[in-house]
Amino acid sequence: MRYLILSDVHSNLEAMRAVMAHASRKRRDGVLFLGDAVGYGAAPNQVVERLRMMGNVVRSVRGNHDRVVLDPTQGAVFFNNHARRAAAWTAELLTGANQRWLESLPVGPREVEAGLEICHGSPADEDEYLFTEPEAQLAYGATEAKVIFFGHSNVPCMFELTEQGGRQSVVGVLLRGSRVVIDLDPTRRYLINPGSVGQPRDRDARASYGLYDSEARRFTLYRVAYDVDAARRRIMAAGLPPILGDRLLHGA
Ligand SMILES: [Fe+2]
Numbered sequence: 185m186r187y188l189i190l191s192d193v194h195s196n197l198e199a200m201r202a203v204m205a206h207a208s209r210k211r212r213d214g215v216l217f218l219g220d221a222v223g224y225g226a227a228p229n230q231v232v233e234r235l236r237m238m239g240n241v242v243r244s245v246r247g248n249h250d251r252v253v254l255d256p257t258q259g260a261v262f263f264n265n266h267a268r269r270a271a272a273w274t275a276e277l278l279t280g281a282n283q284r285w286l287e288s289l290p291v292g293p294r295e296v297e298a299g300l301e302i303c304h305g306s307p308a309d310e311d312e313y314l315f316t317e318p319e320a321q322l323a324y325g326a327t328e329a330k331v332i333f334f335g336h337s338n339v340p341c342m343f344e345l346t347e348q349g350g351r352q353s354v355v356g357v358l359l360r361g362s363r364v365v366i367d368l369d370p371t372r373r374y375l376i377n378p379g380s381v382g383q384p385r386d387r388d389a390r391a392s393y394g395l396y397d398s399e400a401r402r403f404t405l406y407r408v409a410y411d412v413d414a415a416r417r418r419i420m421a422a423g424l425p426p427i428l429g430d431r432l433l434h435g436a
Pocket of ligand 1: 220247248249304335336337
C-alpha cells in the first residue's frame with residue numbers, strides 16, 4: 185500500500201492546497217492524517233472540508249488542537265495565550281458538520297495495517313512531544329508496531345531503534361531537504377514525523393508531507409513552497425495574534 189501522510193495542517197488552506205497539488209501526481213492507495221486539522225491558522229472550515237471530501241481513503245487520528253476546539257476551556261490548561269485565542273476563535277467559526285467530523289476523529293494510536301500505526305504526539309499520549317532519543321525510546325515501549333508515524337512537534341524527523349543482544353539503541357535524525365528518501369530496515373523499528381503541512385517549525389517555511397510505500401518499506405519526505413504571504417494575510421485579517429502569521433514566514 186502507498187500512503188500519503190499529512191499532519192498538523194493547522195487551518196492553513198494555502199499550504200494544504202499546495203501539498204495536495206504536489207501530491208496529486210503521485211500514485212497512492214490511501215491517506216493517513218496524524219491530527220491537528222485546526223488551530224493557529226485562519227481557514228479551519230476550508231481545511232476540514234478538504235479532509236472530509238477525501239472520504240474513506242483517509243485514516244485519521246485526533247490531534248490536541250482538534251480536541252481543544254471542541255472544548256475551548258481546555259485551552260487554559262494545555263495552551264499558551266496565542267493558541268488559546270486561536271482555539272476560541274475556531275470554535276466560534278466551525279460549522280456543525282465540521283465540528284462533527286472533528287468529534288469523530290479517533291484517539292491514537294491506531295493500527296493502519298499489521299505493524300504500522302499512526303498517532304498524534306506519541307503512541308503513549310497525544311499531547312506528548314517527541315524531540316529527543318530518550319523520549320523516543322520510552323515511546324517505543326507503548327507500542328509493538330514496527331513503524332509508527334507521529335506528528336505534533338511539527339519537525340520532520342526519524343528515530344530508528346536497533347535491538348542487538350537484548351540492548352536497544354535509538355538514533356534520531358532531522359529530515360532536511362526538498363525530497364528525502366529513506367529505505368527502512370525490516371529488522372529495525374521506526375518513529376517517523378512527516379513534518380507539518382501548515383505550521384512547519386524547523387526553520388524551513390515550506391509545507392511538509394510524506395509518502396510511505398509499506399511493501400517497499402520506503403518513506404519519502406517532500407517540502408513544497410506555498411503562498412505563505414496569503415496564509416499570513418488571512419490570519420491578520422481574521423484578527424488572530426499576528427505572531428501566528430509571522431512565524432509562518434520563518435517556519436518557526
Ligand atoms: Fe499537536
